[in-house]
Amino acid sequence: MQVLNGFVLRRPASIAEAAALLADPGARALAGGTDLLANLRHGLDRPATLVDLTGLAGLDKLDWADTGVAIGAIVTVARLARDPRVIAELPALAQAARSIAGPGHRSAATVGGNLCLDTRCVYYNQSEAWRRSNGYCLKREGDVCHVAPQGTRCHAAYSGDLAPVLLALDAQAEIASPAGGRRSPLGELYRDDGAQHLTLGRGEFVIAVHVPAPAPGVRMAYRKSRPRGAIDFPLAGVAVALAASDGRIESLRVALSGTNTHPRLLEGTGELAGQAIDNALFARLGKLVQKQVSPMRTTVTPANYRRQVASALAQRLVKELAGVS
Amino acid sequence: MKRIVSLTVNGRRREDAVADDLLLIDYLRELAGLTGTKRGCDGGECGACTMLLDGEPALACLTLAARCEGRQIETIESLAANGRLNRLQQAFHEKLGTQCGYCTPGMIMAAEGLLRREPHPSEAEIREALSGNLCRCTGYVKIIESVQAASGDAS
CATH class of the missing domain: 1.10.150.120 ([2Fe-2S]-binding domain)
Incomplete structure (x- = not known):
């Protein structure tokens, strides 16, 4: 039985050893494997080595402090979805975790793996035979992006569900590297390129994500649209963190997934502070979303539908969180 | 590369030499002869290979056998006891x-x-x-x- 490509599995005992192993160009980080192994089965990569991060001590913790929580990269999505304190204090994160794939995936899938999820496209997530018959594509082995054949870039969509929530909550990513480590705003983990959407260098991998404690009064939610109610990736996923009083916005952060090559924090929501929460505000918010998302024909659903649904979800979540009917 | 993995399948300890890239579904079906766990898709889409890994439902088609050292696997074959359905x-x-x-x-x-x-x-x-x-x-x-x-x- 040979469905995978004959890689060597390495199980490092320390972060430094893992970083050294991952410095090899043929090495890939393996956590839960629910994204990577499915992609390897489709021949989307042929790594010489898989570096298993799930044995690393200390990366499986939720460390709570007054200032916030540090979530280890190999905490499973199932645990995040069920953790009583996550549900109580960061409900949008629990909602997003619970919406990922199916229960059989969530028991293995990890926070770090979901943050680093490969981008997806209807021309990419296909079997070797399918892609070969179509001349492959720009993201893998081919020269043409079938979504935008005139262009020179890959439009595969980032489809992780945790990243938009963590962006809306202003989280930071802690990254290990052969040179030591660094910590940066989560948004800097990504770049606007479907073929190379992570900014991680050789040997680098995410070891934790730090979520600051939300300011008092902040309410949050995550919701996604998808063809069926489980397993499917988001056509559009929207996270909202809102503080409001007396019917006016105090602070609003919105982030999106599934609509661009990277998870996107909506710009311009700062200017909505102080605005009355009414139909004029929803129209402004809807326009901001429609202008900043750039869904392409990477799913079987039309791009314009995803643009509309992203806008509608953002408006609906703000309405619900503000208690406006 | 192959390595010796010892694990518990349906209550019985087993030790097998498994390739690093062997999926648990193939381990169960081909090596252990337990064909109750079904292969229904290209990987992770259908749930036909759901089994319990340390008591939690997981997908055998997205699990590497080499990472199951010391773990407990339960398949559909484990449920009936003494010929009685569970x-x-x-x-x-x-x-x-x-x-x-x-x-x-x-x-x-x-x-x-x-x-x-x-x-x-x-x-x-x-x-x-x-x-x-x-x-x-x-x-x-x-x-x-x-x-x-x-x-x-x-x-």
């Missing part, structure tokens, strides 16, 4: 939760994981627990009724 198997039989039968092992193992954690699940909890399992005969209502019957909560 409560879920009996309920799927009586309530017609099985049509062609291909998704049934995965459905039952996903439901088994649920009932161990939550002996009296609501319909919504049953639907969520089975949300990763596809039935192409589309007999979902009978499947949910079967799980309800197994939990003693059938109407």
Whole structure:
């Protein structure tokens, strides 16, 4: 039985050893494997080595402090979805975790793996035979992006569900590297390129994500649209963190997934502070979303539908969180 | 590369030399001879290979056998004791939760994981627990009724 490509599995005992192993160009980080192994089965990569991060001590913790929580990269999505304190204090994160794939995936899938999820496209997530018959594509082995054949870039969509929530909550990513480590705003983990959407260098991998404690009064939610109610990736996923009083916005952060090559924090929501929460505000918010998302024909659903649904979800979540009917 | 892995399958300790790139579904079906765990898709989309890994429903088609050192695996073959069907198997039989039968092992193992954690699940909890399992005969209502019957909560 040979469905995978004959890689060597390495199980490092320390972060430094893992970083050294991952410095090899043929090495890939393996956590839960629910994204990577499915992609390897489709021949989307042929790594010489898989570096298993799930044995690393200390990366499986939720460390709570007054200032916030540090979530280890190999905490499973199932645990995040069920953790009583996550549900109580960061409900949008629990909602997003619970919406990922199916229960059989969530028991293995990890926070770090979901943050680093490969981008997806209807021309990419296909079997070797399918892609070969179509001349492959720009993201893998081919020269043409079938979504935008005139262009020179890959439009595969980032489809992780945790990243938009963590962006809306202003989280930071802690990254290990052969040179030591660094910590940066989560948004800097990504770049606007479907073929190379992570900014991680050789040997680098995410070891934790730090979520600051939300300011008092902040309410949050995550919701996604998808063809069926489980397993499917988001056509559009929207996270909202809102503080409001007396019917006016105090602070609003919105982030999106599934609509661009990277998870996107909506710009311009700062200017909505102080605005009355009414139909004029929803129209402004809807326009901001429609202008900043750039869904392409990477799913079987039309791009314009995803643009509309992203806008509608953002408006609906703000309405619900503000208690406006 | 191959390595020796010792693990527990359906209550029995096993030790096997497995290749690093061997998937657990192939280990179970080809090496252990347990063909109850079904292969239904290209990887992670259908739930037919759902089994319990340390008591939690997981997908054998997205699990590397080499990473199962010291772990407990339970497949559909472990449920019947002394030739008697377990409560879920009996309920799927009586309530017609099985049509062609291909998704049934995965459905039952996903439901088994649920009932161990939550002996009296609501319909919504049953639907969520089975949300990763596809039935192409589309007999979902009978499947949910079967799980309800197994939990003693059938109407």
